[in-house]
Amino acid sequence: MSTSTRTLPFPAARVAARAAAADDPYRNRYLIALTVTLASVLELLDTSIVNVAVPHMMGTLGATLDQIAWVSTGYVVANVIVLPITGWLSARFGRRRYFAASIALFTVASFFCGNAHTLQALVFWRIVQGVGGGALLSTSQSILYEVFPREEFGTAMAIFGMGVMVGPTLGPTLGGYITDALSWPWIFYINVPLGMIALAMTLGFIRDSRFAQKVERVDWLGLGLLIAGIGCLQTMLERGERLDWFDSKEVLLYAVVSAVSLVWFVWHELTTEHPIVDLRILKNRQFTAGITFAAMLGCCLYATVFVLPVYLQTLLGFTAEQTGFVILPGALASAFTMAAMARTTGKIDGRILVVCGVAIFGASMWMHGHFTTESGQGDFFWPLILRGVGLGLIFVPMTNLALAELPMEKIPNGTGLYNLTRQLGGSIGIAVTATLVSRFRGQNYAALSEHVSRYGEATRERLAMITQAMIAKGTPAPVAETKAIALIQGQVMRQAAMLSYEHLFLMFGIGMGLTLPLLLLMRRGRASGGGGMAH
Structure with missing residues (x-):
């Protein structure tokens, strides 16, 4: 009897445990x-x-x-x-x-x-x-x-x-x-x-x-305005460089439709009773600062992913496979850094981690700014590792900070806006980068050409040396001189392009640093969503 009394509670306990697990x-x-x-x-x-x-x-x-x-x-x-x-x-x-x-x-x-x-x-x-x-x-x-x-x-x-x-x-x-x-x-x-x-x-x-x-x-009107506004904005960013931006009537049309639609969309969503996108959460100072930071994060992430392979393949002659192996260690560094971030939640102020991430990313961009046309695979390892660590230090705490004060029912809307701003930031970064590479290259080529005149002593000596080397290999003298001039022009153009990439890398580092004052608008807060709206 006593044994039965002792064993009866166990099946009930197991059933209760299963029910608790199910819930x-x-x-x-x-x-x-x-x-x-x-x-x-x-x-x-x-x-x-x-x-x-x-x-x-x-x-x-x-x-x-x-x-x-x-x-x-x-x-x-x-x-x-x-x-x-x-x-x-x-x-x-x-x-x-x-x-x-x-x-x-x-x-x-x-x-x-x-x-x-x-x-x-x-x-x-x-x-x-x-x-x-x-x-x-x-x-x-x-x-x-x-x-x-x-x-x-x-x-x-x-x-x-x-x-x-x-x-x-x-x-x-x-x-x-x-x-x-x-x-x-x-x-x-x-x-x-x-x-x-x-x-x-x-x-x-x-x-x-x-x-x-x-x-x-x-909210059909809000949906239509959103499709027109965001769709035209993204299309403009994707095609702007190819169509020479506002010199194209097509791009100009995209810009006008996007601007009118988005202004109308914002006004409508703030005044309608059942908005398709609840923009009222932007009243939360911490969230607004967070998505602004996300835009710059997206800009630097996608723009560097865009410009680095272009530099490696056009100036250094790397294949797509070689480029992948160069970039891979930095991607793994990001992954490992974010895995380590999991243990810091609630222990270290997220703003401190973001500052450290921005500083490391800035140091990486400074190192990127010293790449040359003679850089090899070994020269890219540590700069890209630092870039990966810096971005990894920023991503997790910034996401948590941005969403920290939103109530849980607002989190889906908040994550949608957060990812939208990061994506648009990336699109803007790629569009601006593609435009600046071309313009910087032209400006640098003009500046370098002033110092590489055919009448300059150093240029004449270099031209004569290349010409004689070609003649020695059997090239006729008039053809050899023409080829030598073209070769020097090509070298000047390569250096002009290299300087363009160096300027862009430094701009990415400075741009990320300029977002740090946004942290002053944030409180350490809770780990993430589920709190009340900030007032």
Whole structure:
């Protein structure tokens, strides 16, 4: 009897334990983190992976460079339009259903992108792919903030951040390898099995938000203004350099439509009862400072990812594969740094970590500013390691600081706006960088040419030496002199381009440093979302 009395409570205890586990909102959090990070990496890879396959696509589809550019532009434009409304869409359709549908749409579109036989079909499916991919980034972030307890928010953002920082860096390298080893359609086909895995894990582990607010009605006017404003802005940034900016009527039209639409959109969203994007959260000083910082972070991240491979491949003659191996250590440094950040949440003031990250990033850009046309692979290792560590120190604490004072039901809207500003910052950074490289090169060439006159003693000696060397190899004298002049001009142009890249790297470091005063508008706050709105 006594034995029976002792053993009776155990089955009941097991049942109670199972019930408690079933109700635990934090169970499976690491599997969920793996799921949403996989989805985010897929989305980010496809932002940059197609760039290296452009020549192959042009040959297969018979398209010009201007036409094939819409393969990238269509994807990014669709992406940025969806980003700010992901919170609204999650509330409208249910987070689990919306996230799963977005992965399914992205995966199906990836297959049809690879199977496209015309430019029109490829651009169409890339736009569809961008619509599906737009949800993956910000919805992933809001999911992580809900499925991890407050004390582990740093861990959640570290896991997510590793994918966000490594994805754009590895895109061109992976794209080049796949294109060379197989063919360009496989840069899309590779998404299919990975997307199916992410979809299965989503259906198995992700649940609807406990904090979702029911959507009463659809703000069609706000949606239309957002599509027109953000779509035209992103298209202008993508095509501006190619069309010579405001000398083009097309770019001017994009600018006017974007400006009018966005001003109208902001006014409408602040005055309507059921906005599609709740801009009232911008009243939170900490969040507004955070997304402003995010814009500069995106600018420096994407612009350096854009300009460094151009420098390595055009001036130093590196292949895409060699470029990938040069960049890889910095990407891994970012990942390891963010993994280490998981242990600092709540222990170290996030603002201090951001200051340290900006200082390290600035030191890295100073080292980048001393690259030359003779730099080798060993010269890039430590500058890129420092860049990776600096960005890693910034990403996790800045994300947590920006969202720290938003109530949990506002987190999906906040992550959408945060990721939108980072994406737009990146687009602005790439557009400005592409323009400045060309202009700086022209200015530097003019300045250097003043000191490389054919009538200068040093130039005459150099010209004579090259000419004699060519004649000695059998080149006729008149031809040898012409070739020698062209060679010197080419060297001057290379040095002018090198100086342009050096100036840009220094500008990135200074630009990031100029954002530090924004930290004065922030409080240390809590680890992240779930607090009340700041007043």
